[in-house]
Amino acid sequence: MLDIQQEMLDHVMCRAERDGLATITPTRSDARELPYADGTFDAVYAVTALGEIPEPDRVLREAARVLAPGGRLVIGEFFDRHWIPFGRLHRLADAAGLHLTERRGPGPAYLARFRPCRADAPGRRSERLAHCDRRVRP
16 A cells, blocks of 8 residues: 555554454555556556546556556546546546556546556557557547
8 A cells, every 4th residue: 555644554554453454565655656666566546546646647657657567557536526537537548558448437436447558568469559549449
């Protein structure tokens, strides 16, 4: 778990301890400069967080960087005052080298899953090209 606010990390760790979860590692850091190596994670989740962070484009680029080939980024937005409209998120994700694989939910409450668009990612070349083509829309 990563957060810039120590209070949020403390809250999660108290709940994890209460529930007997020992697999969470708290990391205090800025999502615009993730302290992880390229390709570290199979999944990155940001739920009602992206709109809270200045420069969401940098956050998405960092998420794409730390995702392993075939990994997924899930963004959730739910009636938050800092809500990012889906159209804006989709444009920012495209620019960050992420392609949309699924969206669920209506306008102001949605989950969107993205995968990296990397030329060096494993898989069929034609499949990657189709996913990375900006003309392909949900």
